[in-house]
Each structure stands twice: as structure tokens, then as C-alpha cells.
Amino acid sequence: MTERTLIIIKPDAINRTIIGEIVHRFERKGMKIIGMKMAHLEESVLEEHYAHLKDKPFFPGIVKFMRSCPSLLLVLEGNDVINVTRMMAGETHGSKALPGTIRGDYSLSNQCNAVHASDSAESAEKEIKRFFKDDEIFEYRRIDTEMIYAEDER
Numbered sequence: 001m002t003e004r005t006l007i008i009i010k011p012d013a014i015n016r017t018i019i020g021e022i023v024h025r026f027e028r029k030g031m032k033i034i035g036m037k038m039a040h041l042e043e044s045v046l047e048e049h050y051a052h053l054k055d056k057p058f059f060p061g062i063v064k065f066m067r068s069c070p071s072l073l074l075v076l077e078g079n080d081v082i083n084v085t086r087m088m089a090g091e092t093h094g095s096k097a098l099p100g101t102i103r104g105d106y107s108l109s110n111q112c113n114a115v116h117a118s119d120s121a122e123s124a125e126k127e128i129k130r131f132f133k134d135d136e137i138f139e140y141r142r143i144d145t146e147m148i149y150a151e152d153e154r
Helices: 011-015 019-028 043-049 059-066 081-089 102-106 121-131 145-152
Strands: 002-009 032-039 071-079 115-117
Touching: 002 019, 002 081, 002 121, 011 019, 011 059, 011 071, 019 032, 019 071, 019 081, 019 102, 043 059, 043 121, 071 081, 081 102, 081 115
Parallel strands: none
Antiparallel strands: 002 071, 002 115, 032 071
């Protein structure tokens, strides 16, 4: 079943210049990038996104961390993309994430865990709308580059 999900490559990954490595993993797995942008996330958007943590003592630290530099936002499309990206991301707590997962390989702490991945279809839909306008998400068909090269030779 083709689905969409939101991925946020967080400030710790941006600062460590591992964006390409993370995006590459999703592309290698066959995910289709249908939206991508870098943004400095607004405090009000982060408060909405992390509303389920608002009463936790570490909440202000999360907002401060997420505002420390831009994040890279992705909308991915693919078969069972929500479950697949969550497995690829690994456990939220980086110290518990298995080697080979994004967090297992790149996480520095519980907060600096490199990526956010939507946890359900409902969350993905809300999160995509929170961070992307309709005209920032693209529908396209993958093309056969061999066919294009053949046409160039004519």
C-alpha cells in the first residue's frame, strides 16, 4: 500500500553534515521524495508538533534544540513507508537503537537522535500538513532514463 510520511532531519544531523547519508538511505530503500525543504522551525509550530510532551520538564530543551539551526523536512512516498521508515530510524532513544539503523549509527543522545519519523498514517497526514503547503508536494512518475538517452541518440 502506497503511503506518505514526514521525516525531519534534525539539527544535530545538519550540524554533523550527514544529511546526504540519511537521505541516501531512504532513496536506496526505494522511497520516493515528493517534498523536501530546509527550514528554521518556528516555536509555535514546534509547540504544536511536540504538544504531547508539553508538560515534560525537558520540553523547553527540545524546542531550543530544534530551533538551534535549520532542519531538513522530507515527505516520502512508498509502499508501507511509515513502518519501513520507522524501522530504518530505529528506537527513539539512540542508546537503545540497533546498529544499522539511522539512530543506532548516528544518534548522540536521546534528544540528538538525528531524525523524526511519523508514527502512524494519521500522524503523517497531520505532520505533512503542518510543515508543507499543498504546492510544495509533488506528484510525478519515475521515468526510464535509458529511454531518454535512446531518444537523445536519434
